[in-house]
Amino acid sequence: MKKERIQGMIALLVLTALTAVAKESSVYDEIWGTAAYENDEAAVLQKLAFVGRLQGDAYSFGGDSKHNEDLIWRRLRLGLKTQLFQDWLIHIEGDFDLNEIENWDAFNNRLTDSYIGWAPSAKVKMKVGKQSAGFTLDGATSSKKLIAPERSIVAGNLWFGTEYFTGSAVYGEVGNGSYKAGAYSSSGESGFGHFESGYFTLLSGGIKVGANSTLRLDYVFNDTDYDSRRGYGTSKLNHIAALVYKTQLNEKLGLWADIAGGIGNSDEGMSDLLGVDIMPFYNFTENLQLVLQYAGVTSLEGDVDVNMARYASRNVNRDKVETAHNLLLGFNWYLYGHKLKWQNAVEYNYGKNRAGSGDDYNGYGLTSALRISW
Incomplete structure (x- = not known):
């Protein structure tokens, strides 16, 4: 009960603070501005910022006589980011589990961004160090800027959900195009990784298509040692490719989408996967947004290798399925852009297993999520 009381107190403090804040953007600017020092004219230190995010979910999912619901802290991340000598960046950040506040080892979850950058x-x-290895539509989108409460099942199956890996990357923008090339340890350790578990490489190239659209191709070659005693944080897919498209049709209507495929490691019994994610959205105002999302993933060999959506999977004891479908209707209220928002979504999940198994899943769910970042 002590943990629940502490969580409730923190939630009350957060909600009280949000209620006390006026709606004028200048007030938000003043509050968020206290987390950073900036001086572009300084010779050594141009910026020092306290960075992080606090995210909480209330969810209720049910189907096929099974039901689960809870109020949990989804993420707490705290760190520092500094800019030195104009071109250098040092970022150190950690992930903490507020649901395990009474146990330090469980509370102190892992390092996330911990790197040195040069620009x-x-x-x-x-960048050199531990950093996000982003590919696919949602996998390359920070959890701070998702327009649905959770990443889609396409990212859940074809991206590496560990997200932060030790390695190096070079990236940039040239004309109407962008690129990224990186090599990373496959290690899933909470600290800095090693290369005893193998490595993977990421290549990505994008181009602007018209005034308000971008098209990007991501490719990953994954050479992980799955027998390593040190553990790994990748999937059992050897090759992954994703085609990502984003467009803003007008001030109100936009569309994000991707199609991704992966070739499974046959030695590990992993099948090939194919997924598609289509997400149109409509902005009623700068603050109110409606999101519709369909995502589907299937095993091309008909094997049970597909993960369902995060909370729906808890109704099937995290068992995998042959094909998963997810349909979501979301509503976002942006109080201060992505830095302070309230996201709500109702969704339908269907998981198909082998014919005759009788283990298909049908269920609905509701998620209400608070997202704060600085």
Whole structure:
């Protein structure tokens, strides 16, 4: 009960603070501005910022006589980011589990962004250290800027949900295009990774299509040692490719979508996967947004290798299925852009298993999510 009381107190403090804040953007600017020091004219230190995010979910999912619901802290991340000598960046950040506040080892979850960056120009930027390895539509989108409460099942199956890996990357923008090339340890350790579990490489190239659209192709080659005693954080897919499209049709209507496929490691019994994610959205105002999302993933060999949506999977004891479908209707209220928003979604999940198994899943769910970042 002590943990629940502490969580309730923190939630009450957060909600009280949000209620006390006026709606004028200047007030939000003043509050968020206290987390950073900036001086572009300084010779050594141009920026020092306290960074992080606090995210909480209330969810209720049910189907096929099974039901689960809870109020949980989804993420707490705290860290520092500093800019030095104009071109250098140091970012150190950790992930903490507020649901395990009484146990330090469980509370102190892992390092996330912990790297040194160099950005002499927009065309060439580099990072060395632990960093996000983003690919697919949602996998390359920070959890701070998702327009649905959770990443889609396409990312859940074809991206590496560990997200943060030790390695190096070079990226930038040239003309109407963008690129990224990186090599990373496959290690899933909570601290800095090692290369005893193998490695993977990421190549990504994008281009602007018209004034308000972008098209990007991501490719990953994954050479993980699945027998390593040190553990791994990748999937059992050897090759992954994703085609990502984003467009803003007008001030109100936009569309994000991707199609992704992966070739499974046959030695590990993993089948090939194919997924598609289509997400149109409509902005009623700068603050109110409606989102519709369909995502589906299937095993091309008909094997039971597909993960369902995060909370729906808890109704099937996290068992995998042959094909998963997810249909979501969401409503977002942006109080201060992505830095302070309230996201709500109702969704339908269907999981198909082998013919005759009798283990198909049908269920509905509701998620209400608070997202704060600074």
